């Protein structure tokens with residue numbers, strides 16, 4: 001049973017007026033950047049409102065009743081299990097005793113070919129599923145716009161050069177995780193996904209109209225928040241590697257899913273991460289005599305492999321255990 005101390009709250013930040021193409025030349029960029037960075041320092045997460053980023057029809061086609069995510073998760077387990085990867089957590093996860101969680105991953109969802117290859121595995125008889133591909137790819141592209149804005153804002157805030165930001169963009173990979181949480185049919189909370197921190201840079205989460213995700217606020221001191229994600233809004237969560245890049249300025253919050261009620265929850269999360277061969281280290285501008293590097297450099301792919309070893313899976317301070325120079329949370 002999950003603890004019921006969901007009294008925390010996280011900021012809601014309006015991205016109205018942000019022009020991704022204009023960046024810092026645009027009107028409200030520096031104000032929104034400051035708010036986003038404050039939230040990521042304090043909580044490692046926030047709710048972003050970006051009305052108009054995703055048309056309501058596209059949202060409905062992806063996460064609405066009978067939409068792309070529901071039709072994918074409704075396939076037989078034997079079909080979904082074809083979504084495999086030699087890397088951990090990049091394929092089908094489900095059928096775990098006691099956990100109402102089932103999930104698939106599209107690696108490289110910004111590539112129409114990758115989405116098509118995924119759909120051909122899932123719907124081989126029809127040569128893929130053209131409407132699934134069209135809506136999933138369009139959706140991933142829109143969510144990626146917001147992800148890129150937030151990533152850029154953070155890197156600018158910690159003093160990264162334009163050259164670094166370019167290089168970071170070229171060495172970033174994406175994964176789209178589509179998940180179903182079966183409703184427990186009771187008012188009592190049932191864990192849908194145990195508390196963990198993400199290994200990624202950022203996660204941008206959307207859902208159908210059922211809440212469930214909970215995040216630990218104020219770097220662990222503020223209880224759990226259970227944000228009610230309004231239409232047009234996104235939960236932004238920072239992961240371990242963003243904490244390393246910013247030398248601890250951005251926090252990597254614990255989060256979990258707790259289900260109640262009798263409606264199935266669907267979520268979509270776009271994760272951004274370094275390419276596997278990238279050496280993750282703090283950017284130079286985030287390190288000085290007063291703020292020595294808190295983590296030893298490591299290869300991202302090796303870190304992920306270590307995180308998903310059975311003995312480490314439930315460890316909630318994986319980054320500290322793997323790479324901390326000094327252990328201070």
Ligand SMILES: O=C(O)CCC(=O)C(=O)O
Nearest residue numbers: 177179193198213257267
């Ligand atoms: O589906 C959700 O709401 C959260 C899932 C999550 O945290 C994850 O897949 O890392």
Ligand SMILES: [Fe+2]
Nearest residue numbers: 196197198255
């Ligand atoms: Fe997560």
